Amino acid sequence: MKRIPGGWATLAVAVILLLPLVLPEALLTIFIFIGLATIVVSGLSLLMGFAGQVSLGQAGFYAIGAYAAALLARDFGVSPLIGLAVAPVATALIACIVGLPLLRLRGHYLAFGTLAFHLITLSILGEAKDITGGDTGLAGIPPFGIGPVVVAGPFKSIIFGYLAWILALLTLLFNRNLVRSRPGRALRALAASEAGALASGVSVGRYKLQVFVLSAAYAGLAGGVYAFYVSYIAPGSFPLVESIEFLIMATVGGLGSVWGAVVGATLVSLLVQLLQALGTFPGMPLRAPAIFSYAVYGLILVGVMLVLPSGIVPALRLVFGKRDRS
Amino acid sequence: MTLFLQYAASGVATGCAFALVATGFVAIYRVTRVVNFAQGVFAVLAGMLAFSLLGWGVPHILAEFVAVVVAGVSGAAVGWVALGRRDTTPLASLIITLGLGIGSYAALILIWGDQPISFDGLKGNLLVGGVGMQAQYVMVICMTGVAFAALGWFFNRTYIGRGLTACSSNPRAARLVGIDVHAMGLVAFGLGGALGGLAGVLLTPLQPVAFNSDVGIAINGFAAAIFGGLLRPGAALIGALVLGVAEALVAGYGQASLQSGAALLIMLGIMVWRASRASVLTAEEDNA
Amino acid sequence: MLEVRDLVVRYGAATALDSVSLRIERGEMVALIGPNGAGKTTLLNTVCGLLAPASGSFQLDGRIVQVPEGRQLFGDMTVEDNLRLGAWRVRDRDPARVFGVFPRLSELRRRVAGTLSGGEQQMVAVGRALMADPDLLAVDELSLGLAPMVVDDLADHLLRLNQERGMAVLLVEQNARLALQLCPRAYVLEAGRIALSGASSELARSPAVQVAYLGGATDEAAT
Numbered sequence: 001m002k003r004i005p006g007g008w009a010t011l012a013v014a015v016i017l018l019l020p021l022v023l024p025e026a027l028l029t030i031f032i033f034i035g036l037a038t039i040v041v042s043g044l045s046l047l048m049g050f051a052g053q054v055s056l057g058q059a060g061f062y063a064i065g066a067y068a069a070a071l072l073a074r075d076f077g078v079s080p081l082i083g084l085a086v087a088p089v090a091t092a093l094i095a096c097i098v099g100l101p102l103l104r105l106r107g108h109y110l111a112f113g114t115l116a117f118h119l120i121t122l123s124i125l126g127e128a129k130d131i132t133g134g135d136t137g138l139a140g141i142p143p144f145g146i147g148p149v150v151v152a153g154p155f156k157s158i159i160f161g162y163l164a165w166i167l168a169l170l171t172l173l174f175n176r177n178l179v180r181s182r183p184g185r186a187l188r189a190l191a192a193s194e195a196g197a198l199a200s201g202v203s204v205g206r207y208k209l210q211v212f213v214l215s216a217a218y219a220g221l222a223g224g225v226y227a228f229y230v231s232y233i234a235p236g237s238f239p240l241v242e243s244i245e246f247l248i249m250a251t252v253g254g255l256g257s258v259w260g261a262v263v264g265a266t267l268v269s270l271l272v273q274l275l276q277a278l279g280t281f282p283g284m285p286l287r288a289p290a291i292f293s294y295a296v297y298g299l300i301l302v303g304v305m306l307v308l309p310s311g312i313v314p315a316l317r318l319v320f321g322k323r324d325r326s
Numbered sequence: 327m328t329l330f331l332q333y334a335a336s337g338v339a340t341g342c343a344f345a346l347v348a349t350g351f352v353a354i355y356r357v358t359r360v361v362n363f364a365q366g367v368f369a370v371l372a373g374m375l376a377f378s379l380l381g382w383g384v385p386h387i388l389a390e391f392v393a394v395v396v397a398g399v400s401g402a403a404v405g406w407v408a409l410g411r412r413d414t415t416p417l418a419s420l421i422i423t424l425g426l427g428i429g430s431y432a433a434l435i436l437i438w439g440d441q442p443i444s445f446d447g448l449k450g451n452l453l454v455g456g457v458g459m460q461a462q463y464v465m466v467i468c469m470t471g472v473a474f475a476a477l478g479w480f481f482n483r484t485y486i487g488r489g490l491t492a493c494s495s496n497p498r499a500a501r502l503v504g505i506d507v508h509a510m511g512l513v514a515f516g517l518g519g520a521l522g523g524l525a526g527v528l529l530t531p532l533q534p535v536a537f538n539s540d541v542g543i544a545i546n547g548f549a550a551a552i553f554g555g556l557l558r559p560g561a562a563l564i565g566a567l568v569l570g571v572a573e574a575l576v577a578g579y580g581q582a583s584l585q586s587g588a589a590l591l592i593m594l595g596i597m598v599w600r601a602s603r604a605s606v607l608t609a610e611e612d613n614a
Numbered sequence: 615m616l617e618v619r620d621l622v623v624r625y626g627a628a629t630a631l632d633s634v635s636l637r638i639e640r641g642e643m644v645a646l647i648g649p650n651g652a653g654k655t656t657l658l659n660t661v662c663g664l665l666a667p668a669s670g671s672f673q674l675d676g677r678i679v680q681v682p683e684g685r686q687l688f689g690d691m692t693v694e695d696n697l698r699l700g701a702w703r704v705r706d707r708d709p710a711r712v713f714g715v716f717p718r719l720s721e722l723r724r725r726v727a728g729t730l731s732g733g734e735q736q737m738v739a740v741g742r743a744l745m746a747d748p749d750l751l752a753v754d755e756l757s758l759g760l761a762p763m764v765v766d767d768l769a770d771h772l773l774r775l776n777q778e779r780g781m782a783v784l785l786v787e788q789n790a791r792l793a794l795q796l797c798p799r800a801y802v803l804e805a806g807r808i809a810l811s812g813a814s815s816e817l818a819r820s821p822a823v824q825v826a827y828l829g830g831a832t833d834e835a836a837t
Binding site: 006054101102104105106108109111112113115116119120122123126127210240244247248251287290291292294295297298299300303306 | 339355361407410413414418420421423424425426427429430431432433435436439440541545548549551552555556582583586587590591593594597598601602
């Protein structure tokens, strides 16, 4: 597997670390969401690209992480920092419990199972009114902070920008090392053929569950940050289409490619934002934003998949690869 | 007791519609190994088109027939794009169908707006086995029966139906024998489109459809299709009926908001139970 | 009726066939032997139109039908369906003419193909190919995984088809002994090239062939 030349990666990291200071508030919000999406998608990409397991329900874990962090901070008086730290752990725990039976399913069965998981999660969150506030949601989430230092006011978005992206970069780093390690090789064997991996002595069930739980933890962590940033969450904040969006980001960026998560999350998010902005221009008919978004979103998806079926980053790697050889 | 039967009746009717959608998934998956995420869109398209045709004075039956044919043609068109080129993997095709489905929202909103649409189906009640049932329910069930019978005849008694099954059974051998597997894929997509369309014209009188109603329809159809491993229409029919009745019962006796969640849990439970009995190898063959 | 001239076929950067030439006359039985990976199946797939050559050409004067390696039946369909599907390219879909050659298949017609024994499956595969009324029957690895008695029986059938109907046969085989016994003429394909060709009787006596394919001793005194 070829690497993107080190120079580009360093440049990208430098740019990312500068942006929170430079971007205006509106763009900064988008920047934060892209960072959170990157965290989720990097886990999904690991799950799909290396463990070969399709998940159509990552947003379910995202929601669980958000609710876990929010409830701990608001109703159990836990400090937000601890709440954020516990979110991925709680999500991982639930993923473990759910994953044990769910991962007996394979291929399209599993895809459907994860989809069902997301829907069932939303259902439960909506029904448990006493705990979660039901469909009206959970308001009044305390602001994020460490001890007496509270993240609020004009610098909130900047700090969250750093928080989201430092976490994102850490997950990318962790993934990169994971992929190169011995468990990583086992994972790739899994993606190629389960029967083959079994025959080679890889304990398939255990690895599948571990990657599943890890990807859920990533999503839960991102969800926790999200909850503290927006201060209000409801089941409607995590619709089914969000799981599909994560899937699209992962596939467009390139499954199993570490930087693919960033590329996919960025491109898809920017596209959606651009179209919504375009559609609300003065003079555009009322339904224009929606029509624009759907039409171009669909076209881009179709176009990318037809022209670059493995995603963007692997295609770029091919180009870089050729240059390296010359 | 009559309350139970009424719930069951409505459940059977919606289950039949789901079965049609499910069979569309199965037809496409068997031949092309692609899961068509736009399967629900055909139903919505046909429902809305029938609404317009009826509004222009086209008589019933003809309006629905035209709508189903148009859905079939759009199915083939989706297939043509989704089957793509040589290097398009089934996963890429799946995403393409997803993209086409989302793109179709634009067209649907443009033509029909974003509000739910319905038209009148069969009015009145019929007495079936001593139970009063909405006439439209009976229509749905009868048409589904006819459709399944036609499909059975097509796949088991016609040469081209056998050709489609051959593509599903062994694509390499099918090619050797001279079958144009790509063309068969388009036929399968067309069939899936028509089946989805039929479900749409049957369902729309019962539940108004909007541009994004395809999600709910597709999820139910997919769940039922999974029951048969995306390969067996008979099992999909059973799954669809179980799903429809379960949802109706949960909505009737419990809370409507719980119905989809409960139904999904049941289906999941059944799938996991069956999966723990299968071995790795058979599962991989199923997904090959 | 089949003439192959300097055929070159590549898989990406790898050359599978390197300037291969051969010919098969009407009604001939010709063998193509060689080790695994020599390119025999590639050659077959190319002349059957499934692969495009990088260069070179072939001329086919009649219909060629392949009996593929590993049978490649429609496993979940009946024997009769398998046969009828074999006639996809021709008008006559009646399997009676194949039942005439393989009466056993008539007994098995309603059985699901995947449940048959290896030899029976091979019979179905050959029968399916016959349904298309080939002028040249190309059989890829007939003997693979089959007991010698079963193979002999199938070989007899092929011989009779050749003698009674004048159907040409191209026998692609790793089992050189069988191929050389059955076919009067043979080619040896090694690493994408025709290494040897000629009358089977002569090839069978050649020390190179004996050592490589017939399990002969390297000691010249043994010939």
